[in-house]
Amino acid sequence: MSCRLTMSKSYKILASSPLTPTFNPLAAPLSSSCNFNYSLFAATQPSPPSSCTVKSCYNVNRRSISTSPRVPSWFFSKEKEKSAGHSSLISKDLSVYEIVSERVVPKDWDSYLNQKQDLISCINASPEIKAEHIASWNIVTGGNLFTAIHLFRYDGWNEIDLTRDAIKKNQQYLDLDRSGFPFITYKKIELTKNFSFWPSPDRRIGDNVYDIRSYSLKPGSMYDWSNYWAKGIKHRSAVRQDVPYAGLFTQLGQLHTIYHIWCYKNLADRKQCREGTWSYPEWNEVVANTVPLVTTMNTQIAEPLPFSPSK
Numbered sequence: 001m002s003c004r005l006t007m008s009k010s011y012k013i014l015a016s017s018p019l020t021p022t023f024n025p026l027a028a029p030l031s032s033s034c035n036f037n038y039s040l041f042a043a044t045q046p047s048p049p050s051s052c053t054v055k056s057c058y059n060v061n062r063r064s065i066s067t068s069p070r071v072p073s074w075f076f077s078k079e080k081e082k083s084a085g086h087s088s089l090i091s092k093d094l095s096v097y098e099i100v101s102e103r104v105v106p107k108d109w110d111s112y113l114n115q116k117q118d119l120i121s122c123i124n125a126s127p128e129i130k131a132e133h134i135a136s137w138n139i140v141t142g143g144n145l146f147t148a149i150h151l152f153r154y155d156g157w158n159e160i161d162l163t164r165d166a167i168k169k170n171q172q173y174l175d176l177d178r179s180g181f182p183f184i185t186y187k188k189i190e191l192t193k194n195f196s197f198w199p200s201p202d203r204r205i206g207d208n209v210y211d212i213r214s215y216s217l218k219p220g221s222m223y224d225w226s227n228y229w230a231k232g233i234k235h236r237s238a239v240r241q242d243v244p245y246a247g248l249f250t251q252l253g254q255l256h257t258i259y260h261i262w263c264y265k266n267l268a269d270r271k272q273c274r275e276g277t278w279s280y281p282e283w284n285e286v287v288a289n290t291v292p293l294v295t296t297m298n299t300q301i302a303e304p305l306p307f308s309p310s311k
Contacts, residue, residue: 090226090249091193092200096160097248098131098152099259103186106146112183116148117307119176126173128166130159134201135310137210137302149212149302151201151246160191190253197230198247203309204263210245210302211262211270219256221293222249232286236262239276267301 104112116136123129131152139147154160167173194200217225229247237244245261264270277283304311 090196090222092196092198093194094156095194095200096154096157096251097134097192097194097201097246098154098160099190099192099248099253100150100152101186101188101190102148102150102184103144104146104148104184105182108183109146112148112180113305113307115176115180115183116150116305119173119180120150120307122170122173122176126166126170128162129170129173130154130163130166133309134203135210136305136308137212138305139212139300139302141301142298143300148305153201188253190257191251192248192253192259193251195226195229195247195249197226197233199244201246201261201310203311204242204245205311206265208263208304208311209266209270210304211264211299212302213260213262213299214297215258215260215294216254216296217256217258217293218295222256225258225290225293228286228290231282232290235277235280235283235286236273238280239273243273 102112120133120136123131123133131154134151134153136148136150139145139149154163233244233247243262243264245263246259248259248261250257262270262273264273
């Protein structure tokens with residue numbers, strides 16, 4: 001830990017200087033940074049201490065000792081956090097991702113899938129609807145069964161506004177959407193952004209399973225989470241580059257919510273990849289420092305629906 005000593009009008013103060021009050025930097029609490037400011041001299045002191053080499057006039061006002069490291073350890077600047085929104089600093093690009101979660105009446109599952117496929121076909125055939133269908137999944141373990149999750153991408157907030165207006169005028173879309181109402185008991189829509197250090201969600205091929213992990217963070221901890229996971233994602237990717245699928249944080253919906261979506265060949269592959277990450281010593285640091293930021297967490301295993309672009 002290094003200390004930096006600054007003065008408004010300064011002396012080069014030797015270790016034997018009899019200045020009072022005194023401050024021992026070694027007795028300070030161990031932390032990444034500390035500051036200690038106080039007045040050095042009273043007006044009654046007649047002259048500078050004999051052990052000081054005077055570089056300017058005697059009237060020294062303040063001394064500050066800092067133990068901040070010279071090179072910041074944060075991936076995202078802590079100073080910028082004070083003057084800019086989270087989404088502008090930690091998001092990847094202008095894209096906005098819509099997560100649609102729907103719980104389906106079990107006996108109507110097949111009818112729901114047919115209706116949803118027709119609705120998405122209508123979206124794809126309507127250029128004025130700017131939603132790009134990325135993936136659709138069925139929860140099979142860890143959550144409510146007969147639940148479908150759909151992921152759409154928009155190229156910015158303006159495209160969302162344009163789509164909302166276009167849908168109101170598209171009678172085919174409205175009719176198809178209403179035809180699915182009897183099949184669902186619950187629907188939730190969230191708008192999210194992608195973390196800059198995660199890959200963008202893409203269209204995968206093969207017979208994959210997806211681990212959809214959600215975390216509720218303590219308010220104010222988003223930057224610390226991002227800085228540790230900027231390191232953590234490198235260790236997860238080192239096990240196999242195609243495991244990370246999407247890292248999203250909510251903009252509209254339940255705030256301070258994080259979604260990490262991982263892609264595996266099967267559950268045995270999931271176990272092997274997760275255990276492989278622990279071979280990196282730094283991974284333990286990521287886990288130890290992010291767990292205290294979380295209030296609740298959940299993991300669900302999902303399989304792609306037949307019409308999902310990402311398999």
